[in-house]
Amino acid sequence: MSERQTLMSARQLTKRFGGLAAVNDVNVDLWLGHIHAVIGPNGAGKSTLTNLLSGDLPPTSGTITLDGHDITGWTPEKISRHRLGRSYQKTNIFRTFSVWDNVRLAAQSRERHAPWNPLRWLQSAAGLTAVNQRCERAIDLAGLTQRSQTVAATISHGEQRQLEIAMVLATDAEVMLLDEPLAGMGSEESAKMVEVLKRLRQTRAILLVEHDMDAVFAVADTITVMVNGEVLESGPPAQIKASVAVQQAYLGSEDSFHV
Numbered sequence: 001m002s003e004r005q006t007l008m009s010a011r012q013l014t015k016r017f018g019g020l021a022a023v024n025d026v027n028v029d030l031w032l033g034h035i036h037a038v039i040g041p042n043g044a045g046k047s048t049l050t051n052l053l054s055g056d057l058p059p060t061s062g063t064i065t066l067d068g069h070d071i072t073g074w075t076p077e078k079i080s081r082h083r084l085g086r087s088y089q090k091t092n093i094f095r096t097f098s099v100w101d102n103v104r105l106a107a108q109s110r111e112r113h114a115p116w117n118p119l120r121w122l123q124s125a126a127g128l129t130a131v132n133q134r135c136e137r138a139i140d141l142a143g144l145t146q147r148s149q150t151v152a153a154t155i156s157h158g159e160q161r162q163l164e165i166a167m168v169l170a171t172d173a174e175v176m177l178l179d180e181p182l183a184g185m186g187s188e189e190s191a192k193m194v195e196v197l198k199r200l201r202q203t204r205a206i207l208l209v210e211h212d213m214d215a216v217f218a219v220a221d222t223i224t225v226m227v228n229g230e231v232l233e234s235g236p237p238a239q240i241k242a243s244v245a246v247q248q249a250y251l252g253s254e255d256s257f258h259v
Contacts, residue, residue: 005032007205008053008084008175013062015048022048024229025062030175030205035197037208037220041250045229046209047089050177053207054086055079066175081110085173087164089180095153099144099163100135102152107134107170134170142166143196158189162196175205182212194218217241225250 008030015023023045030036038046051057053064055076064072071079094102108131139148142162147155152163161181168176181197182190190212197219200206210216216223217237224234225246232250233243240246 004034006030007032007067008207009065010049010053011063013049013052013064014060015052015057016060021229023052023059026226026229026231028053028207028224030207032174032205033201033203034221035201035206035208035219036222036224037210037216038224038226039210039213039216039250040226040232043228044226046226047179048229049226050086050179050207050209054084054177080171080173083172083174084177085168085171085175086177087161087168087179087181089183091157091160091164093152093160093163093167096151098149098151099139099155099166100148102163103135103138103166103170104131106167107131107138110134110171134172138166138169141169141196141199143192156189158185158192161185161189161193165196165200169200173204175207176200177207177209179209180211181208182210182215185212190215 006029010026010028013023013026013028014021026045026049028036028049038049040046048057052059055071055074055078058073062072063070066079066082066084069082071082094105097105108128139145142165144159144162144166147159152160155163165176165178165181182193185193194215197206197208201219208216208220220237222234223237223240225232225240227249233240233246
């Protein structure tokens, strides 16, 4: 087996709010071609961990590296420009724009212009070949090719979540932090999202925070279980499924697994 390529790591990551440790001494590695799922009950610290990795929250202590750079304390914008993208629990799209225009705005945010031209925003985006190509690839990977000209407000909830992922892809993100991308989906929509995640795994490192256990066990290569801000156990899905400690703390009895 070839050596894993680590794209992002956190060591002894801690975030305190007063006397409360929302995340306490957590270590995590994200590898290319690998989906690392983080599960746990509400209040376990999953979203706080995601916010720390993306720069939305500064850590109290610990270190974070991205593609060899120590990014501890960097702003979200700076981290994003180093090819990290994330989605949020609440759908975050431009509802009155088409799918294509949503994704194109995300793609254009990564364009570099030198020297600075203050009039460039008045130029037609139709001629931006590289931007349009990134849009097409992102929309295709997210499974929305047939919806590209549809107004975002009129597509289904599941497709709106796919659109969010397409927007992240359009920024050329190599590391993706996905916070409950299957939230609120029915079984058919969930199955589509699982297929999207499997495609994305091939060329990216993904942190997946999710409550849908069927989806987690279908796509994850590694699962970390958090309880009260700390890591209870981390390992391959078979190990987590068989863990007595995990069953008692979160997943219930082994009979409750339907994966």
